[in-house]
Amino acid sequence: MGLIEQLAAIVGAGNVLTAADDMAPHLVDWRRRYHGAARCVVRPASTEEVSAVVRICAQAGVAMVPQGGNTSHCGASIPDLSGEAVLISLSRLNKIRALDVANNTITVDAGCVLQTIQDAAFEAGRLFPLSLAAEGSCQIGGNLSTNAGGVQVLRYGNTRELTLGLEVVLPSGDVWTGLRGLRKDNTGYDLKQLFIGAEGTLGIITAAVMKLFPLPQATATAWLAIQSPQVAVDLLGHMQAAFGATLTACELVSDISLGMVLKHIHGAQAPLASSPWYLLVELSGASEEGAMHIALESFLEESLENASITDAVLAQSVEQARRLWALRENISEAQKVEGFSIKHDISVPVSRIGEFVERADAALLQAFPGIRIVTFGHVGDGNLHYNQSKPASGENAVFIDSQARVNELVHDIVHSLGGSISAEHGIGQLKRDELLRYKSALEMDMMRTVKRAFDPLGLMNPGKVL
Numbered sequence: 510m511g512l513i514e515q516l517a518a519i520v521g522a523g524n525v526l527t528a529a530d531d532m533a534p535h536l537v538d539w540r541r542r543y544h545g546a547a548r549c550v551v552r553p554a555s556t557e558e559v560s561a562v563v564r565i566c567a568q569a570g571v572a573m574v575p576q577g578g579n580t581s582h583c584g585a586s587i588p589d590l591s592g593e594a595v596l597i598s599l600s601r602l603n604k605i606r607a608l609d610v611a612n613n614t615i616t617v618d619a620g621c622v623l624q625t626i627q628d629a630a631f632e633a634g635r636l637f638p639l640s641l642a643a644e645g646s647c648q649i650g651g652n653l654s655t656n657a658g659g660v661q662v663l664r665y666g667n668t669r670e671l672t673l674g675l676e677v678v679l680p681s682g683d684v685w686t687g688l689r690g691l692r693k694d695n696t697g698y699d700l701k702q703l704f705i706g707a708e709g710t711l712g713i714i715t716a717a718v719m720k721l722f723p724l725p726q727a728t729a730t731a732w733l734a735i736q737s738p739q740v741a742v743d744l745l746g747h748m749q750a751a752f753g754a755t756l757t758a759c760e761l762v763s764d765i766s767l768g769m770v771l772k773h774i775h776g777a778q779a780p781l782a783s784s785p786w787y788l789l790v791e792l793s794g795a796s797e798e799g800a801m802h803i804a805l806e807s808f809l810e811e812s813l814e815n816a817s818i819t820d821a822v823l824a825q826s827v828e829q830a831r832r833l834w835a836l837r838e839n840i841s842e843a844q845k846v847e848g849f850s851i852k853h854d855i856s857v858p859v860s861r862i863g864e865f866v867e868r869a870d871a872a873l874l875q876a877f878p879g880i881r882i883v884t885f886g887h888v889g890d891g892n893l894h895y896n897q898s899k900p901a902s903g904e905n906a907v908f909i910d911s912q913a914r915v916n917e918l919v920h921d922i923v924h925s926l927g928g929s930i931s932a933e934h935g936i937g938q939l940k941r942d943e944l945l946r947y948k949s950a951l952e953m954d955m956m957r958t959v960k961r962a963f964d965p966l967g968l969m970n971p972g973k974v975l
């Protein structure tokens with residue numbers, strides 16, 4: 510029996526896709542930057558089926574590429590063009606396995622769409638706080654494998670901090686069951702941490718136990734006009750002092766970013782007169798709604814008086830808050846319409862955000878006159894999406910040629926500030942070679958040792974990360 514027939518015997522012929530049209534959506538990434546080829550796309554529906562599929566591929570020495578919602582910004586879930594790999598889609602592993610209200614945990618299959626988990630938690634009167642603009646299509650297995658961040662990291666932490674247990678199919682096909690819902694477990698190496706953020710290079714995550722939180726009783730959302738990223742950092746400090754853990758989100762948006770949303774996203778409206786920068790702020794917690802609004806309102810009044818902000822709007826309804834959030838969440842979508850973009854997902858110590866933007870903007874504008882710098886992101890986490898679009902009258906092809914130089918210029922500044930070239934999107938294919946420039950030989954060596962220990966044949970998502 511050939512490989513395709515063996516796989517079909519495990520998952521059913523209808524779940525082994527070989528026709529070009531059927532495979533096509535799996536073989537191009539969200540940004541349409543990476544195209545790949547595969548022997549087939551296989552869609553197992555249970556951990557046992559994933560295990561059997563992996564065992565067959567391993568025995569045949571065939572590379573495997575796990576894929577969740579395929580929303581990666583780094584080409585991490587797209588195979589190379591050799592057509593040798595089997596793409597393993599986790600979409601049919603989509604059940605909520607258990608929800609323990611008293612333990613504040615939810616146990617989910619890896620292919621559950623993030624929004625489905627948020628909804629299930631909400632129905633049980635709990636919050637699953639991982640939240641990002643791709644939540645309607647990304648899957649928890651992908652979130653775990655990229656250690657996704659999103660807009661509530663400030664309060665709840667990133668995916669790693671929300672994870673209590675994992676179930677993983679190892680590159681041999683063996684199943685590691687580490688689905689423990691424990692907040693304390695010091696029994697040796699914390700193995701789940703190795704698979705979180707590994708981008709599918711060490712094994713396939715098939716299930717997870719995730720933390721839940723009480724649902725916030727009240728939320729207050731405001732859009733602030735400010736003069737610079739440094740002002741955002743200063744305000745962040747003041748708000749942390751004033752509001753403590755109720756400060757849930759603090760998102761920076763440049764005027765160029767907002768301009769693209771207003772231009773390309775249907776129904777988007779500017780909340781305030783134009784300003785160089787904006788801050789989207791959200792408080793949420795257990796206090797009474799009215800009290801939270803009053804607290805934020807008086808903070809905004811004070812900030813207007815001392816001129817740290819120049820204008821502000823406080824959402825008066827859930828719908829108004831949703832519209833403010835849509836302005837922030839549609840930036841990636843809007844920038845996509847503007848043509849080719851060069852993306853940087855960087856982090857620096859929060860205290861150095863202002864310095865980073867000043868230095869990187871000046872260096873880019875000098876080297877590439879007319880380049881449009883689209884800066885937005887999670888200022889509370891020191892994480893900016895620092896993206897470039899071609900000059901308005903420029904050609905895509907010319908701009909693409911400048912990518913390596915733009916990356917080097919930005920990443921060298923990030924590195925000099927003690928930052929990271931990938932804060933939340935991962936490495937994938939996009940930054941694999943860049944990684945060598947910024948990690949020490951020893952660190953790369955330790956990573957390769959881990960990879961060899963789990964995947965000695967190098968079959969699990971080859972060419973990604975390392």
Ligand SMILES: Cc1cc2nc3c(=O)[nH]c(=O)nc-3n(C[C@H](O)[C@H](O)[C@H](O)COP(=O)(O)OP(=O)(O)OC[C@H]3O[C@@H](n4cnc5c(N)ncnc54)[C@H](O)[C@@H]3O)c2cc1C
Nearest residue numbers: 577578579580581585648650651652654657658708709714
């Ligand atoms: C509009 C938009 C907004 C975004 N905003 C954010 C944001 O705010 N924060 C953020 O962190 N990211 C963001 N992203 C990036 C992306 O959504 C995240 O990286 C997400 O976690 C990827 O999930 P996915 O299911 O789509 O994974 P995929 O893209 O399918 O895969 C990502 C990586 O995980 C691996 N993988 C997937 N499933 C498994 C599994 N079960 N086991 C092992 N490996 C697996 C893949 O091989 C690949 O290496 C955004 C993307 C878009 C399109």
